[in-house]
Amino acid sequence: MENRSLNEFLNDESRATDTETQNTAVTAARPTMVWTPDGAVCADCGETVQRRWRETTDDTERLVCRACKPWE
Numbered sequence: 001m002e003n004r005s006l007n008e009f010l011n012d013e014s015r016a017t018d019t020e021t022q023n024t025a026v027t028a029a030r031p032t033m034v035w036t037p038d039g040a041v042c043a044d045c046g047e048t049v050q051r052r053w054r055e056t057t058d059d060t061e062r063l064v065c066r067a068c069k070p071w072e
Contacts, residue, residue, distance in 0.1 A: 030054070034063055044068035 032054050034040075039048040043055075043062035052063035055070070 042068055 034052050034054070036050055036052070039050050040052060040063070041048055042052060042065035044064045045068050047065055047067075049065040052065055053069045055062055055064045055068075
């Protein structure tokens with residue numbers, strides 16, 4: 001296999017076109033659990049806990065403690 005420079009690769013006809021690249025949407029990863037060293041309030045029961053899990057229902061999103069998280 002021969003060595004090629006990056007410039008040669010960029011000029012290669014087999015690469016994706018700008019239009020193809022623009023049509024590819026990337027969604028950022030989101031953590032399912034949040035840890036707060038000093039504790040934070042559970043959105044459901046109000047207890048202060050260090051670990052809260054992301055709970056999403058319809059259009060709302062909240063961080064809840066382990067006891068309030070519905071484990072499916």
